[in-house]
Each structure stands twice: as structure tokens, then as C-alpha cells.
Amino acid sequence: MPVVAPQETDGTLEITYDINGTKGNGDANLIQDSPWVLLTYQPGVAVTLNADNGTSIVLNKIASSPIPSAGKILIDNELINFTSVSNVTDTTIQLDGLTREYSFDGGVSYITKTSTHAANTAVFFVAENVSGAVNKVMTLNSDGSATTGNLITWNPNLADSAEKTIFGGKKLTDLAFKVVANDSDLLNPLNAANATTANKTLDLESPSVSSVAADLTTVLEPEKSSGIFGISKTIPVKITFSEPVVTQGDLTIKLDMGNSRVSNCVINISGTAVDNSTCNVTINEGDSSNDLSLISGAAIVGTINDVVSNVTVNPALPVKTDLHDSPDIKVDGVKPTVTSITETSNNANNKKAKPGDKITLSIATSETLKTGTKPVVQIAGHDATVSGTESPYTAEYTFAASNNTDSEGDAVFTITLIDTAENASETFNEGNTNISGGTVVFDRTLPTISNISITSNNSLDNKKAKVGDVVSMTFLASEPLQTPVVKIARANDDSPKAADTITNVGQ
Numbered sequence: 001m002p003v004v005a006p007q008e009t010d011g012t013l014e015i016t017y018d019i020n021g022t023k024g025n026g027d028a029n030l031i032q033d034s035p036w037v038l039l040t041y042q043p044g045v046a047v048t049l050n051a052d053n054g055t056s057i058v059l060n061k062i063a064s065s066p067i068p069s070a071g072k073i074l075i076d077n078e079l080i081n082f083t084s085v086s087n088v089t090d091t092t093i094q095l096d097g098l099t100r101e102y103s104f105d106g107g108v109s110y111i112t113k114t115s116t117h118a119a120n121t122a123v124f125f126v127a128e129n130v131s132g133a134v135n136k137v138m139t140l141n142s143d144g145s146a147t148t149g150n151l152i153t154w155n156p157n158l159a160d161s162a163e164k165t166i167f168g169g170k171k172l173t174d175l176a177f178k179v180v181a182n183d184s185d186l187l188n189p190l191n192a193a194n195a196t197t198a199n200k201t202l203d204l205e206s207p208s209v210s211s212v213a214a215d216l217t218t219v220l221e222p223e224k225s226s227g228i229f230g231i232s233k234t235i236p237v238k239i240t241f242s243e244p245v246v247t248q249g250d251l252t253i254k255l256d257m258g259n260s261r262v263s264n265c266v267i268n269i270s271g272t273a274v275d276n277s278t279c280n281v282t283i284n285e286g287d288s289s290n291d292l293s294l295i296s297g298a299a300i301v302g303t304i305n306d307v308v309s310n311v312t313v314n315p316a317l318p319v320k321t322d323l324h325d326s327p328d329i330k331v332d333g334v335k336p337t338v339t340s341i342t343e344t345s346n347n348a349n350n351k352k353a354k355p356g357d358k359i360t361l362s363i364a365t366s367e368t369l370k371t372g373t374k375p376v377v378q379i380a381g382h383d384a385t386v387s388g389t390e391s392p393y394t395a396e397y398t399f400a401a402s403n404n405t406d407s408e409g410d411a412v413f414t415i416t417l418i419d420t421a422e423n424a425s426e427t428f429n430e431g432n433t434n435i436s437g438g439t440v441v442f443d444r445t446l447p448t449i450s451n452i453s454i455t456s457n458n459s460l461d462n463k464k465a466k467v468g469d470v471v472s473m474t475f476l477a478s479e480p481l482q483t484p485v486v487k488i489a490r491a492n493d494d495s496p497k498a499a500d501t502i503t504n505v506g507q
Contacts, residue, residue, distance in 0.1 A: 002179045004200050007308045011157045013202065015039060017179040018148040035181040036104040039152045040074050040124035042176040043067070045198045049075060049121045056096050057082070059123055063090040066166040072102060072126040074180060079104065079112040079126070103182075110182040122195070124178055129158040152179070157204050164204075171205035174198045206312040207304050208242045212253055212294060214324040215278060227327030230421030234280040235292070235329060237265045243306050244273035251302035255281055255323075257331055258289030273307050287333030293322040332421035337366040338375075338428040342436045343411065349482075353442045356401035359411050365391040370418045379413045380406050380442065404444045411440040448478040454488075 002017040019035065043066050050058040057080065061067060072081050073095070083097030104110035132152040156163040176198040215238040216224050229235055239253060246269045253265040265279040294300075300315045323329050342362040345353040353359055359379050368390065369375070377384040379397035386395045395413075399406060410430060417425040426432075430439050452475040456465035465471050471488055 002177055002196060004177055004196055007201065007203055009307060009309055011204065011309045012153050012155045015152045015154065015177060015179065017150050017152070019150060019179075019181055020147075035183040036110040037150070037152070037179060037181045038074075038079075038104055039127040039130050039154060040178045040180060041127055042122055042124050042178075042195065042198065043172065044174045045122075045176070047123050049117055049119055049123055050092055051119065052117050055098060056094050057098065058087075058092055058094050060091065060120070061093055064170075065093075066170055066172070067093050068125065068162055068166050070097075070162070071128065074124040074126065074178075075117045075121055076115055077112060078102075078114055078117070112182065122176075124176075124195070127152075127154045127156070128163055129155045129161050131155070156202065167202065167204045169205055170202075172202045173200075175200040175202055203243075203306070203308050204310060205242075206310045207245045207306040207315075208312060209239060209300055209304075209315040209318055210242050211238075211240045211318045211320060212300075212323065213238055213240075213320075214292065214329050216324065225327070226330075226420070227324065228330045228332055228421045229283050230332050230419070230423040231283055231285050231335070233421070234282050235323075236278050236280055237323065238276055238278045239267060240276040241274075241304065244275045245304040245306050246270055246273050248303040248305065251300065251304060253279065254295045254299045254301065256289060256293050256295045257284070257287040257333070259286060261287055262295055263287070269304075283331055283333050285333050285335070287331045289331040290328065291322050292324070292329035292331050296321075330421075332419065332423060334367075335423045336369065336417040336419040336425045338363060338415055338417070338425075338433050339366050340364045340434050340436060341413075341415075341428075343413070343430075343438075343440050345411075345440045351438065351440055353399060353411060353440050355399050355404040355406075355444050358396055358398040359440050359442075361395040361413060361415075363391070363393045363395060363415060365393070365417060367419050370420050370422060373418050376416045377413060380411050384413075399442065399444075406442060406444065408442055408444060411442045443479075445479070447481055449475045450478075451476045 002015045005014045005016070007013055017037075019037065044062065046060060046062045047065055047067070048060045050060045052075075057073070057075075059067070067085065069085050070083050072079055074080075078100065079102040080095075081099040081102045082095040084095075085093055086096055087094040100114050101112055103112065130152050132150070156167045158164055176195045177200060178195040215236040216227075218236060223229055223233065237253060237255070239251070247267065250266050250268050253267070255263050255265060257263050261284075263281050263284070265281045267277040267279045269277055294317060298314060299317050299321070302315075303311060303313045304315060305311050341364070344350040344360050346358045346360075347353050361377065361379065361384070363375055363377070365375070374386040374388065375393050375395065377386050377395035379395065380399070382397050384395040384397045386393055388394050395415075412430055415425075415428040415433075419425075452473065454471060454473045455462040456472070457470045458464050458466065473486060473488060477484075
């Protein structure tokens with residue numbers, strides 16, 4: 001029985017065999033001292049004889065059986081050449097253009113003989129692209145002679161060959177092989193070894209990418225549960241192949257990061273072939289996707305080889321192109337922002353504030369913030385009290401009523417945010433934020449008056465007044481005032497009279 005070695009890294013199969021022979025008593029003109037050796041294969045246990053019609057032969061098969069369109073078959077001890085096929089169905093195929101009693105060398109020296117072939121007999125095909133001794137030199141005599149350790153190498157993947165046409169792209173796991181020899185002894189024209197078991201593998205199938213998926217097994221919380229990845233976070237991406245492979249240089253996986261942005265995840269497998277590999281993709285600012293996926297089109301660029309040298313260039317996309325379910329992988333490379341602010345006080349003039357007054361900020365944000373967090377706010381350099389569970393949030397600060405040392409002027413503020421992806425915002429303030437209605441002005445300085453002058457409209461002396469005369473007071477204030485309360489009275493008068501009119505209120 002021949003011994004079939006595992007398929008070589010160059011895709012060939014090596015079959016070793018022993019041969020012995022005894023010189024017979026046939027036609028001396030035909031008997032050869034050196035037998036002719038052929039390698040034959042059965043492409044699956046389902047390939048058997050259905051019917052021998054003399055001028056045509058019908059075979060049983062299955063839909064995936066790799067049957068050549070021309071070649072030679074061996075049934076029992078008869079070698080038959082065929083030139084075409086017809087009537088192909090999922091279960092049968094007819095071989096036509098037969099030459100019966102075909103010789104091993106294609107001539108007249110290594111003949112075979114027709115015999116009756118029973119239905120369901122195993123059918124073997126002659127391997128075409130073989131190297132090694134097919135005309136084995138040995139001296140046959142009446143006592144027999146033998147050679148051992150003979151080697152045949154079969155290359156069914158030879159470029160432009162008929163065998164590459166029928167086997168290319170397939171992986172067969174139920175091949176059987178038989179080595180046969182012929183010395184043209186008419187009494188015993190063919191001697192065939194027992195066939196191997198039908199479990200030999202021939203792999204001419206190109207490797208492929210089975211899946212590309214985010215591997216969250218090593219990811220820490222909260223990303224592991226939420227699937228939300230922020231700026232500078234990395235996502236492990238696992239590429240699984242149909243079989244162990246190596247790469248010819250880099251294999252690049254292109255990922256759709258949203259906003260017309262693409263990131264490359266690169267693997268390089270050399271040495272030992274593996275059936276999966278992992279690379280990491282880093283989230284950059286500006287990336288934004290609710291379901292991280294491979295880009296459409298040429299998402300995988302590079303070349304992979306399996307262990308028997310089947311090659312795939314730019315492997316096709318797997319069926320599933322998004323990287324994870326439950327949770328989906330959300331890429332958040334966008335920092336949160338403050339979209340608008342309203343700043344008011346509880347002063348009668350809500351754009352002014354004095355010691356003891358409270359300033360309130362209403363803060364609208366661009367997105368949901370991290371669970372359990374609120375905007376971090378300072379008003380006039382003091383930590384504000386922030387309330388609310390969603391936008392808009394409220395921040396409040398009350399100025400000290402006494403011993404107040406806060407700076408006067410615009411009530412400045414700072415705001416920082418952290419979103420659900422743990423992206424930290426820039427610091428927002430009154431200079432880079434859309435403030436509705438402007439800022440509140442803080443004033444802790446008491447107003448003063450000066451340059452007081454009192455006159456009357458008395459026609460004789462404006463420093464005197466009689467009943468019916470109008471007394472007027474003018475003064476300067478240290479700052480703009482609300483309408484002041486002014487009372488004018490005579491000396492020692494305990495009931496001063498409020499001014500009738502006050503005009504030109506200002507500084």
C-alpha cells in the first residue's frame with residue numbers, strides 16, 4: 001500500500017511505494033523488463049461506476065466531486081482514456097470519447113485488457129502532473145525482484161494545468177490513492193497495490209478572512225460593558241482566518257471611524273501560521289461612529305498564505321462587517337462642549353450683583369455627560385453648586401455679604417465637562433462661550449456723591465427761597481445710580497420733604 005505524506009508547503013503531495021515483479025510467460029515482444037508506474041486517485045468515495053455502456057461510461061458522484069473533462073480512468077485492471085463528458089447532473093456524469101484497453105505509455109507496449117466491471121466499483125483517475133520514476137528500471141526474472149522507497153510527487157496545482165482547473169479553490173478530505181504498475185505480461189498485464197483509505201487531504205482552497213471583530217475580553221470597565229471608546233482609547237480587533245496563515249508583509253484592516261475618517265489596524269504574521277491575530281485601533285479626536293465597522297469596498301489589503309502555499313490577495317470582506325453586538329462599539333472622538341449659557345443674578349437688576357447676591361448659570365451641553373458627573377463650575381473663582389441630571393444644568397454661587405474681597409467687574413466663570421466616553425472638554429469661560437444676554441457685573445463698592453449745590457429760582461437771590469419757590473440740588477455720583485432718594489428740608493426741620501422731581505440721573 002502506498003504511503004501518502006501530508007501535503008508539502010509548496011502544495012505538492014509525495015507518495016512513496018515499494019514494487020516487486022516476476023517475469024511472466026507472455027508475448028516476448030511485449031513483456032518489459034522495467035514496469036511502468038502510474039499514480040491514480042479516487043476523488044471521494046462517492047465516485048464509483050454507475051454503468052459501463054461500452055462506448056460510454058456513467059459514473060456516480062456528488063455535486064462537488066472534481067471530475068476532469070478529459071483524462072484517464074482505472075476501473076479494476078482496465079485503463080480507459082476519455083476525451084469529453086456529458087449529461088452532468090448532481091449525482092452522475094457520463095464519460096465519452098473512450099479508448100478502451102489503453103496502454104500505460106499511450107502506445108502499444110504497456111497494454112491493459114477489458115474486463116467486466118461491476119456497478120459501484122471504485123473508479124480511479126490517473127494523476128497527470130507527476131514527477132519521479134514512472135518507468136521503473138528493474139530486472140524482472142522468474143524469482144522476482146523489488147525496489148523500495150520509490151517516490152512520486154504530484155503537483156495538482158501546476159499553473160495552466162487541467163488538474164488546477166478542477167481542483168483549484170477546493171479542499172478535499174476524502175481522497176484515496178493507488179499506485180499501479182504494468183509490465184505488459186499478457187497473462188497478468190496489470191498489478192495494482194491496495195488503495196489507501198479514503199481520508200487523504202488535498203488543500204487547494206485559498207485562505208480567507210472568516211471574521212473581524214472587536215475582542216472585549218481584555219478591555220477594562222466601563223468600556224467593556226458600554227462599548228463606548230473615547231479619544232486615545234484602544235480597541236482590540238481580532239481577525240480570524242478560515243485556516244492557519246502567515247502574511248506576506250502587513251495585512252491592513254481598514255475601519256470606518258465615521259465623519260469620512262478611516263483608521264488602519266495592521267497585523268504581520270511570520271514564522272508559525274496561526275488562525276487568528278489581534279491588532280489595536282486607537283480613537284483619534286474627530287472620530288465618531290455609533291457602530292464601528294469595516295469600510296465598504298477594499299477593507300482588507302494585503303496577502304495571506306496557508307501552510308501549503310495557497311495564496312489570497314486582498315481577502316474579501318467577511319459576511320458580518322460591524323465589529324461587535326451587545327454592545328455595539330461606539331467611537332466617540334468628539335469632546336463635549338458648552339453650547340449656550342445664561343448668567344443672571346437675584347439682584348433687582350439681574351445683570352448686576354452686590355455682596356450677598358446670588359449668581360446663577362444655566363448651562364446647555366452638546367451631549368450627555370458621564371454617569372454620576374455634572375459640569376465642574378467656578379464662579380468668580382469659587383466652586384459653584386451644580387444641580388441637574390441632564391442638560392441644561394444649573395450652577396449657583398452667592399457672594400459673601402460681609403468682608404467681601406471678590407474682584408469687581410464681570411462675574412467670570414470656568415466650566416469643564418466629561419462625556420460618557422470620558423472625553424474631557426476644554427475649559428469654557430466668558431471669553432469663549434455663547435452667553436445669552438451677557439455677563440453679570442459684580443460691584444461691592446458703595447456709591448458716593450460730591451460737588452453738592454443747592455439753589456432756588458428766587459428772582460432776587462438764588463440762595464434764598466420763599467413760599468412757592470423751587471429749590472434745586474445738583475451733585476455728582478461716583479458711579480451710575482438707580483434713581484436716588486433725595487429729601488430737602490429747612491434747618492432743624494424733622495420732616496424733610498422729598499424732592500418733586502429728579503432728573504439727569506447719572507455720574
